[in-house]
Amino acid sequence: MTTSLQSEKRAPLAFLGIACAVGVSTMYYNQPLLLEMGRSYGVSAGHVGFVAVATQVGYACGLLSFVPLGDVLERRALMMKMYGAEAIALLLVAVAPGLTWLIAASVLIGLFASVTHVALPIAPDLVSHEKRGRAIGTVMTGLLLGILLARTFAGWVSGIHGWRWVFVVAAVVNAAFVPLMGRVMPKLPPKQQLRYADAMRSLWTLFRTQPLLRESSVVGALVFASFSCFWTTLAFVLHSHYGLGAGVAGTFGVVGAAGALVAPLAGRLSDRHGSRWVISLGMGLLTSSYVLLWVEEPVRLPMTVHIIALAVGVLVLDIGAQMIQVANQTRILGLVPSARSRINTVYMTVYFSGAAVGSALATVAWEHWKWNGVCCLAIGFIALAGLRHAAGSRDAGADHHRITEEDLLLEA
16 A cells, blocks of 8 residues: 555544544433423423433434445435434424424434444445554544533533533534535445345344344443443432532543543554453443442542542543443454445444433433432443353354355345
């Protein structure tokens, strides 16, 4: 590969990370704002918590419906259309007159935020096979920073102008990415001629014939369910225990963002030691974070000490979750290169279904058992993920990357 070609590919790789950050961040603006939204509509935390659930349900539907199009259509044009649609959905949230409209518009936000996972599978196409983990880690850094700093942005903007302006500003940013995408990214045609119906039929074939994809999907869903338990209820914890508002809840995203910077390291470790090793390490960190978050809460210490302990717990939580996500993405995106968008569809649909379940159950747990219930639920999800990880074959998927597009269509 020539130096000029390397530089041409490096620039889109960095831009992909930014694009992923912008797309995925739209899903998480509502989490630190739930109490403010509840006050606007006169509803309880238990009811307004389903705004976050609606966004995740919409995202899972978008992953299933739109992401397979990455193997069917020219991807640059597809992403441009999805960023434009996301800008409209954000404006609908900003003007929602009631909770029902807010929930419906939140589903649309999640639906079009799936543009993130049209972009992510492009990363391995820009590098050699040996650097796949690093490329995914680079783009995942942007994605993870978008997830975490979205809460910071939302908390700070709402503190100055109110929660509706968060979505107005986000709509402008997403709209700006329509012309930016056309200017920075090259045209990205599909690797083969494929009908959408055939692509959708092959999703089940991929899930059925790829044991490593099944294992990664289940582990990822359970880990993200646990992760969502914390972030869905953080604003409730800070308000009820410390009397703190959305701005502080959003600031914890800055702490988590430091954890997101581990993504490139996780990619390199996956290339060097294997994904299973990285996932095992991540699960240990994830468990440790919840033990700290749970144990420190009832101890009678100054509020400053509690907040510091909470920040440390958030940092370890995010490092563990991101290591697992990068390792999972590294191993599944190497299975069938011609079907990376569809593999990512299967994985991320299951993954965000786990997030929706985690957010919904965490809201119920908070209503009935407060922080004890949330931490028990989160650790239970991690335990199930650990059991599935331990039961997985270390050689799973070793021969399955050889399946071809013709095999997929014949199986379907």
